[in-house]
Amino acid sequence: MTVLVVDDQTATRAALRAQLMQMGHRVLEAEGADDALRQFHRRRPDLVLLDVEMPGHDGLWIAREMRSLEPDGWTPIIFLSARRHDIDLWQGIAAGGDDYLVKPASPMVLAAKLRVMERLTLMRRRLVEMSETDPLTSLRNRRAFDLRLAQEIASARRERSPITLVLCDVDCFKNYNDALGHQAGDRCLKAIGAMLNLACRRPRDVAARYGGEEFALILPGTPRDGAAAFALKLEQMVQLAGLPHPRSVVANTVTLSGGMVSCIPDETVNASRLIAAADEALYAAKAQGRDRFVSIELERRPKPAPREVCIL
Ligand SMILES: [Mg+2]
Numbered sequence: 001m002t003v004l005v006v007d008d009q010t011a012t013r014a015a016l017r018a019q020l021m022q023m024g025h026r027v028l029e030a031e032g033a034d035d036a037l038r039q040f041h042r043r044r045p046d047l048v049l050l051d052v053e054m055p056g057h058d059g060l061w062i063a064r065e066m067r068s069l070e071p072d073g074w075t076p077i078i079f080l081s082a083r084r085h086d087i088d089l090w091q092g093i094a095a096g097g098d099d100y101l102v103k104p105a106s107p108m109v110l111a112a113k114l115r116v117m118e119r120l121t122l123m124r125r126r127l128v129e130m131s132e133t134d135p136l137t138s139l140r141n142r143r144a145f146d147l148r149l150a151q152e153i154a155s156a157r158r159e160r161s162p163i164t165l166v167l168c169d170v171d172c173f174k175n176y177n178d179a180l181g182h183q184a185g186d187r188c189l190k191a192i193g194a195m196l197n198l199a200c201r202r203p204r205d206v207a208a209r210y211g212g213e214e215f216a217l218i219l220p221g222t223p224r225d226g227a228a229a230f231a232l233k234l235e236q237m238v239q240l241a242g243l244p245h246p247r248s249v250v251a252n253t254v255t256l257s258g259g260m261v262s263c264i265p266d267e268t269v270n271a272s273r274l275i276a277a278a279d280e281a282l283y284a285a286k287a288q289g290r291d292r293f294v295s296i297e298l299e300r301r302p303k304p305a306p307r308e309v310c311i312l
Pocket of ligand 1 (some may be wrong): 007009051052053
C-alpha cells in the first residue's frame with residue numbers, strides 16, 4: 001500500500017516511515033494540514049496515518065476534509081494520538097477515522113491494523129467491481145455504463161474531441177431462444193460479449209451489456225469514420241464466428257444490428273441525447289433489413305438566429 005503519514009513531529013514521521021517500509025509499504029509524508037490534503041488529493045494514498053494534535057488545523061479537521069474530498073470513495077484513516085481517553089477515540093471515529101491508536105503504537109499492533117485495513121480495502125474494491133459487472137458476459141453492466149458515459153462525454157467536451165456511442169443487438173434473438181432454448185441464448189450472448197470486448201482495442205473503449213440482448217459501446221476519441229471501421233471489424237468477427245441461427249430472417253448465422261452516433265459534444269449534448277440518437281440509428285438499421293450498422297453524426301443544435309431589426 002501507499003501510506004500517507006501525517007505528523008508535525010519529524011522524529012515520529014521518521015520512525016513510522018522506517019516501520020512501514022519494513023512492512024513493504026510505500027510512504028508519503030506530510031507535516032501539516034495543507035500538505036496532507038494536497039498529497040491526499042494528488043497522490044491518492046491507500047491509507048492515511050493521521051496525528052491528532054498538530055499546530056493549526058488538527059487531525060480531526062483534516063479527516064473531515066479528506067472525507068469531503070472523496071464523497072464516493074473511502075480511503076482508510078487511522079488516527080495516532082497521545083490522547084488516551086475514550087472520548088478522544090470517539091471524536092476520532094466521529095470525524096471519519098476508521099481506527100484510533102495511542103502513540104507510540106507497537107509495531108506489531110500497527111502491522112496488524114494495516115492488514116485489517118488492506119483486507120477491507122480489497123473487499124470494498126471487489127464489491128464495487130461486482131456491482132459494476134454483468135455476471136453473464138463479464139462486461140460492464142448498465143450502471144457502470146451510465147457512469148462511464150457521463151464521464152466520457154464530459155471529458156470529450158473539455159478536450160473538444162470526438163466520441164462515438166454504439167448500441168447494438170442480436171437480430172431475431174427471441175427466435176433464437178425459441179428455437180434453441182435459453183441456455184443456448186445465454187451462450188450466444190456470452191460469445192457476442194467476448195467479441196465486443198475483443199473489438200475494444202484501446203484502453204478507454206468500453207463494452208457493456210445494456211440489457212437483454214442489447215449491448216452498448218463507448219468509443220472515446222473516435223470520429224464517425226473511425227466508428228464505421230470499428231463496425232466493419234465487428235461485423236467481420238461475428239460473421240467469422242458463424243454461430244448458427246436456425247430462425248433468423250436475415251441469415252443462417254447470428255448477426256447484429258447497430259446504431260452509432262458520433263459527435264464532438266457541446267454543452268447541449270448529454271448522455272440521454274446520445275442514447276436517443278443511437279437508438280434511432282439502431283431502429284433505422286432494423287428497418288433497413290437488419291444485419292447492418294447505421295451511423296449518424298449528431299447535429300450541433302444551431303444557436304437561435306439573431307432577429308432582424310427593421311427600422312422603418
Ligand atoms: Mg502532533
